[in-house]
Amino acid sequence: MPSDKSIASLSKKIDDLIELVNHLYGEIKDLKRELKSLQRENAQMKEKLSKYEHPKNSNNSSVPPSKDENRPFKSKSLRKKTGRKPGGQKGREGKTLQMVSDPDKIIDHSPDYCKCCGLELGSIPGILVGRRQEIDIPPITPVVTEHRVYEKQCNCGHVTKSSFPGGITAPVSYGSMIESLTGYFHSRQYIPFLRMQELFRDIFSVPISEGGIHYLLNRFSSKALPVYHKIKDMITTSSTVGTDETGGRLNGKKIWIWT
The missing domain is CATH 1.20.5 (Single alpha-helices involved in coiled-coils or other helix-helix interfaces)
Structure with missing residues (x-):
C-alpha cells in the first residue's frame, strides 16, 4: 500500500x-x-x-441622388436679402376668381314649397337673390373625323377623283391637336413617353403607343425645322450671343451642357 x-x-x-x-x-x-x-x-x-x-x-442602389457624395454643390441664390418676410406683402394687389357676365350654363334653384306652412310654391315667380359660378372642364372625348373621297364621270367620259386633304395619308392617323399636345407635353412639360401614354388614355381617351408618340414628335419637329434654321441663322449672324452652362450627371459622371 x-x-x-x-x-x-x-x-x-x-x-x-x-x-x-x-x-x-x-x-x-x-x-x-x-x-x-x-x-x-x-x-x-x-x-x-x-x-x-x-x-x-x-446609380447602384436606392440611395436618392441628394445623398450622393460627389453630387454637384447646391447653387446659392444671388438674390440680396430684403429683410421682408416671405409670401405676399402688405399693400399688394390680390388676385381672385372673377365672375363672368355670360356663363355657358345657368341652373336655377327655386324653392318648391314653403318651409313654414308647406304650401306648394311652383306657380309663384321667384326673385333672384344670389349668384355663384363654378368653373369646370367638360368631359373630354376624342372627335373622329372621316374623310371620304368621291369620283365623278363627266359627260365627256372622263372620270375625276377628289383627293384627301394634306396630311391624311394613312387609313387612321392622329390629328394636328394631338400632334401639338404631344410636342408640348414632351418639350415643355418634360413628360416621359410612358406617362404621356397614360395621360392620353386616362384624360383624353386616346390610345397611343410609344412608337406613335415618337412618330408624332418627328412629324412635329419637321414642321418646326424652318423656324429652327431661322433662329440658328440669326444666332450665327448676331454680334452678341448669350449662352448657358448647366451641370448634370450621366452614368455617374459629371457632364456639362451648353445651350
Whole structure:
C-alpha cells in the first residue's frame, strides 16, 4: 500500500492541477470575450471600408441622388436679402376668381314649397337673390373625323377623283391637336413617353403607343425645322450671343451642357 507521504504528494499534485485547470479556464473565458470584441470591431471596420471600396449611390442602389457624395454643390441664390418676410406683402394687389357676365350654363334653384306652412310654391315667380359660378372642364372625348373621297364621270367620259386633304395619308392617323399636345407635353412639360401614354388614355381617351408618340414628335419637329434654321441663322449672324452652362450627371459622371 502507498505510504501516507506518497498519498499526500499525489493529493497536492491533484490540487495543483485543479488550480491550473481553473486558471486556464479563466484565461480561455477572457480570450473568448476578447475574440468576440475583436470580431465585432472587425465587422464594423469592414462595413466602414465597404463604403469606400463599393460606395452606394443613386446609380447602384436606392440611395436618392441628394445623398450622393460627389453630387454637384447646391447653387446659392444671388438674390440680396430684403429683410421682408416671405409670401405676399402688405399693400399688394390680390388676385381672385372673377365672375363672368355670360356663363355657358345657368341652373336655377327655386324653392318648391314653403318651409313654414308647406304650401306648394311652383306657380309663384321667384326673385333672384344670389349668384355663384363654378368653373369646370367638360368631359373630354376624342372627335373622329372621316374623310371620304368621291369620283365623278363627266359627260365627256372622263372620270375625276377628289383627293384627301394634306396630311391624311394613312387609313387612321392622329390629328394636328394631338400632334401639338404631344410636342408640348414632351418639350415643355418634360413628360416621359410612358406617362404621356397614360395621360392620353386616362384624360383624353386616346390610345397611343410609344412608337406613335415618337412618330408624332418627328412629324412635329419637321414642321418646326424652318423656324429652327431661322433662329440658328440669326444666332450665327448676331454680334452678341448669350449662352448657358448647366451641370448634370450621366452614368455617374459629371457632364456639362451648353445651350
